[in-house]
Each structure stands twice: as C-alpha cells, then as structure tokens.
Amino acid sequence: MDKIDHHIRISQLIAREVNYELTREEKLELDNWLNESKENLDLYYSIRNREKFLDWDQQLHQINTVEGWNRFESTIKPHRSIDVFKTVLRYAAVILIPLFLSGIGYYIYNDISNLSQQYTQVNSSKQSKPKARLILADGSKVNLENEENIALKEKDGTLIERDAGSLKYQNKANAKSKVLYNTVEIPNGANYQLCLTDGTKVYLNSMSALKFPTKFSGKTREVQLTGEAYFEVAKDREHPFLVNVSGTRIEVLGTSFNVKAYSDENEIVTTLVEGSVKVNASEIGKSTLLKPGQQAVVDDKRGGILVQDVDVDLFTSWKEGVFLFKAKRLEDIMNELTRWYDLKVFYMNPVVKDLRFGGHFNKDEEIESIMEMFELTRKINVEVNGKTILISAK
Structure with a gap:
C-alpha cells in the first residue's frame, strides 16, 4: 500500500469509527496507527472535535462536492511540495467521511440529509458527582454525595468501605448472625458502583436501585434490581448468582451482563457480554439461555422472549x-x-x-x-x- 492509499485507508477507518461500523480487526488497525506517533493522535482528536464538526456540517451543506473532489485530487499531485498527510485527513473530515459513511462510490454526495446517521464525539470538561444514598438494614439513610472516604459498619459486623462514587462490602459478620439487607438508590444524573461481599461488582445507572444482603448464605446469591445495572459476577459454581427483576430471574455463575428494567418501560432487557446467563420469565412461563453478544427482551404484553444478536457496546456504554x-x-x-x-x-x-x-x-x-x-x-x-x-x- 503506497502512501496516499494508506492515508485514504486511515480516513476510511475514521469514517467507519464515526459511524460505529468498525470490525475488531479494523479497530486494531486504527489503534496501531494512533499509537505510531503523537501527531497521529493529535490529528485524530482534532478531526473528532465537536466544534470542528459543527463547522464541517455547515461546509457540507454548502460545498460543491464535484469541485471539492477535483481540488482534493489536485492537492495530492506528486509535484506539489505540501504536507500530504495533513491535507488528506483534512479532506477526509470534510469530504471523505460522508462518502465512506455511505460506502465506496459516492464521489458525488447528493443526499446531505443522510447526516442524520452521523455519529459524533462530544467533549466535555465537566464532572458529575454521585448523589446516591445507602439505606441500611434498620432503615437509616446515608447520603453518599460527599466524596470523603468513610467506613461504615452494619449491625452484623459487615464492613462497608465508602469511596468517591463506590461502596465495597467486606464480610466481617458472625456466621450465625441474621442476614441483613441494604439498598443503594441512584437518582437522576448519577451512576454508582459497589462491590458485594462475594466480590461481584455492580454498576448502577441513574434512577435505579439494588437490594442485596450484607452477606450471602444458602445455596444461591440473590439480589433485587429496579432500573438498570451492569454486573461482573464473581465465579462460584456452587452458589449461582440470581438477579430478580419484575417477575424475571436472571441466573449466572460467573459472567458480565447488563440488565435494563425501568418501571416506565414494558420490557426487561438482558444483554450478555461474556459467560452465559439463563433468563427465566416466570410470569409468562418461558426461559432462554444466552451466549455472549446476545440479548433477551422479555415483553409481558407480547408474552414472549425475543433473543437477538446485538452490539453490546450500545447497551453498556453508560457505565463508561x-x-x-x-x-x-x-x-x-x-x-x-x-x-x-x-x-x-x-x-x-x-x-x-x-x-x-x-x-x-x-x-x-x-x-x-x-x-x-x-x-x-x-x-x-x-x-x-x-x-x-x-x-x-x-
């Protein structure tokens, strides 16, 4: 691949990334290019910059694409002493990206309305503070908004380490003590993370709540969810992990998956990232076993479980x-x-x-x-x- 072909190839990869169409192999190829030099990285972020995108959008609604392509071709003539690399990528941002979004062959880009499917990276320097609250077994409420590292202790001796945006439970409870339950509630505009006593990590999305025991006992590890959460379940073949949500039970041994079940929606959506899960919809008497990259949608109104292959990033990006x-x-x-x-x-x-x-x-x-x-x-x-x-x- 010669120099010009290489630059156009990178332009195509950036365009495909903007449109979220990169394969794993293409993502690796783009990452390798980004890691080659700081100049590559700076140029990449310059292209993905929001303010420049707004300017490009205005240009795209005014540009004569035939003349633009002619200018592009004349720019890369070998007798011109220019920085071909930067010029090609500048045109990639203004011309090639919409071309490649629709596939090879759109040298005359007539339908600008297709920009409704353009994907953009929006930068921000603002930070949001977690505003969760913890409800202890006796009903007392702990405001988790402030970021001080403060340790709490439940009545059974369970130690609760509190950090900025997260809780970690350590099982210090007496083996014979009664099982106590805690609840973490997340309001609008916040995410929160907690680590249960078995090592399972849970990421809670806004307007969600998780009820869980301070220690797991018996043959299963059970929690109750409303809203949305991403689970990274600690492996324990002898004690399956169960997520109960609105009449549906998700059973796992050790895996990563996302569950979305807000009360104002009719569906319970389980998306499997790795491992395996069994989704039991007891209210409709059906169940299904998922493989990584699959999603189960339980719809009580339709009385069934829809299983489909999905891009898991579309359903888990919220935790990032x-x-x-x-x-x-x-x-x-x-x-x-x-x-x-x-x-x-x-x-x-x-x-x-x-x-x-x-x-x-x-x-x-x-x-x-x-x-x-x-x-x-x-x-x-x-x-x-x-x-x-x-x-x-x-």
Whole structure:
C-alpha cells in the first residue's frame, strides 16, 4: 500500500469509527496507527472535535462536492511540495467521511440529509458527582454525595468501605448472625458502583436501585434490581448468582451482563457480554439461555422472549460515562436523557417520536449541546427551556 492509499485507508477507518461500523480487526488497525506517533493522535482528536464538526456540517451543506473532489485530487499531485498527510485527513473530515459513511462510490454526495446517521464525539470538561444514598438494614439513610472516604459498619459486623462514587462490602459478620439487607438508590444524573461481599461488582445507572444482603448464605446469591445495572459476577459454581427483576430471574455463575428494567418501560432487557446467563420469565412461563453478544427482551404484553444478536457496546456504554445511540427512536433516546438530566419532554408533532438518530455523547455534556447536535440533522426543531424540552418537526 503506497502512501496516499494508506492515508485514504486511515480516513476510511475514521469514517467507519464515526459511524460505529468498525470490525475488531479494523479497530486494531486504527489503534496501531494512533499509537505510531503523537501527531497521529493529535490529528485524530482534532478531526473528532465537536466544534470542528459543527463547522464541517455547515461546509457540507454548502460545498460543491464535484469541485471539492477535483481540488482534493489536485492537492495530492506528486509535484506539489505540501504536507500530504495533513491535507488528506483534512479532506477526509470534510469530504471523505460522508462518502465512506455511505460506502465506496459516492464521489458525488447528493443526499446531505443522510447526516442524520452521523455519529459524533462530544467533549466535555465537566464532572458529575454521585448523589446516591445507602439505606441500611434498620432503615437509616446515608447520603453518599460527599466524596470523603468513610467506613461504615452494619449491625452484623459487615464492613462497608465508602469511596468517591463506590461502596465495597467486606464480610466481617458472625456466621450465625441474621442476614441483613441494604439498598443503594441512584437518582437522576448519577451512576454508582459497589462491590458485594462475594466480590461481584455492580454498576448502577441513574434512577435505579439494588437490594442485596450484607452477606450471602444458602445455596444461591440473590439480589433485587429496579432500573438498570451492569454486573461482573464473581465465579462460584456452587452458589449461582440470581438477579430478580419484575417477575424475571436472571441466573449466572460467573459472567458480565447488563440488565435494563425501568418501571416506565414494558420490557426487561438482558444483554450478555461474556459467560452465559439463563433468563427465566416466570410470569409468562418461558426461559432462554444466552451466549455472549446476545440479548433477551422479555415483553409481558407480547408474552414472549425475543433473543437477538446485538452490539453490546450500545447497551453498556453508560457505565463508561457515554450515551451511545445507533439508529434509535427519538422517544427512546429522550427517555434515556430524561433519566440523566431530569427533563420534561413535549412532542409538538407525535410523528417525530419514531424518527431514528445516532450519537456518541459524554454524559457530562450540557443538554443544550446534545440537542443542538440533533437539530443539525435538519429533521427536528428543538427548544430548551431549563429542564423542559419542546421538539417539533422541521
């Protein structure tokens, strides 16, 4: 592969990453290029920069793509003493990315409206503080908002180590003591992490709650979930780990998976990252065994379990502080944003609820900036008034 082909190949990889279409092999190829030099890394982040994307978007709605491609070709003539590397990637950001998003062959890019499926990285320097609270066995409540490292102790002797954004349980309880239960509740705009006494790690999303014993006893390890959580279950073949949620039980031995079961949604969604899980929907009398990369959707209204292959990153990115959407209904996107930002959303035209969008946003980004990106698709108008959002069709 010659130099120019290599630069165009990197442009294609960046375009595919923006559109979340990279294969594992392509991601490795792009990562290798990023690790080659600091210049590569700086240029990559420059291309993915939000402010530049907004400028590119305006250019793309004005640009004559035929003339642009001609300029691109003349720029890379071998007799021109220019920095080919930077020039190619600059054109990749303005011209090649929309070309490659739609596949090879779109040298004349006529349908700019396809930008509704453009994926963008939004940068933010703001930090959110966890606002969780812990409810102890006696009903007393501990505010976990402040970040001081303070140790707590339950009545059975269980030690609770408290750190910024996380709790860790250590089983110091008397073997004969009564099993006590704690609950961690997460409000809008916060995530939280805890480590149970068996070593299982749980990441809780906003507006979620987990009830769990301070020590596990008996033949199973059981917890009760409302909302959404990502589990990294400690292996123990003799004691299966059970997640009970709205009439559905997820049984695992040692695995990583995500469960989403908010009370305002009809579905219970289990997404398996690694290992295996068994989903038992007792209320409809059905069960299924999942493999990594599969998802089970329990729908009480339809009376069944839908199993499908999915991109697990789309369902687990929240624990990394990212909103990640791909061809998702606007109403479903806004439901997720509402849980984080505590919003009230009004749709002036009901038809817009079913419009589909993609995006990649930092969860610490201002809601005004996120909604601005949706407006750039030229499909909707958005008005943000504090925590109230009005959405209408273009």
